[in-house]
Amino acid sequence: MAIDRITTGAVLDGAIATADIADDAVTGAKIENNPTVAGNLATGGTLAIAGHGSIGNAGTVAGTRALTVVGATDGTSSQILVGYNSSLSSKFSVRDDGYTTIGAGMNVQGNISVPSSSGIDFSSHVNAAGMTSELLDDYEEGTFTPVFQQGISSAGYAVQVGTYIKIGRQVTASIYLRANSGTENNSHIYIGGLPYAFTNDIDHTFGAFFTYNGGFWTSSVNTTWLGLRNTAYLAFYKQNDGGSIVGNNSDVANNLNADCRITVVYRTD
Secondary structure (H helix, E strand, O other): OOOOOOOOOOEEOOOOOOOOOOOOOOOOOEEOOOOOOOOOOOOOOOOOOOOOEEEOOOOOOOHHHOEEEOOOOOOOOOEEEEEEOOOOOEEEEEEOOOOEEEEOEOOOOOOOOOOOOOOEEOOOOOOOOOOOOOEEOOEEEEEEOOEEEEOEEEEEEEEEEEEEEEEOOEEEEEEEEEEEEEEEOOOEOEEEOOOOOOOOOOOOOOEEEEEEEEEOEOOOOOEEEEEOOOOOEEEEEEOOOOOEOEOOOOOEOHHHOOEEEEEEEEEOO
């Protein structure tokens, strides 16, 4: 027997298998004892689930424990939503403060957006004794325009290419530079224009190396490029005595008109 309308105070118990509730059912009508809704269930207001109530598929093992709304109080240890598998093991939970735990990995079809100063926290991993941070908080790729900041006046360029990748505080950059005009002077040769300044917390330990010296430095004396702390440029030095190399040094190509290709590895603040 079908029921067309449930009026105020009406109670359905296990004796009635199905019931149709009309669109104008009186507010406050109550359905008890696990009725089955054959089609969609639409509500114009709030669908309320009592504390520790569950949503699940009754046809599965422990199906009613599939998704549980927990009646929790405020607090970072209070869960408000828990998803269980058939063995009642928690695989998904949302805490009162929004912290979410996913138990078996996550497949994301789009991008994950991380707010500034936040990132991926590896603090649960084993770390070295001198560890200062386990938060991966940045990644970017880009280009920049390198320049001879010192050593040549009014420089013009045949090639001026810079690319970089930044992972956390670590920056790896490549520079391809060739000047074809200008006047060499007795200033220390600097290459500037790096996308980030060298860190200020460690003094003069980062720098660059030649990947190709196309006659830029003509002597057999080895050289090095040193990053100066809290600056965005590299300084050119001799390795044998640590002496600075200036633009009008006799072992520097005329007007610096030769390929200078270097890779820079450093840390920024």
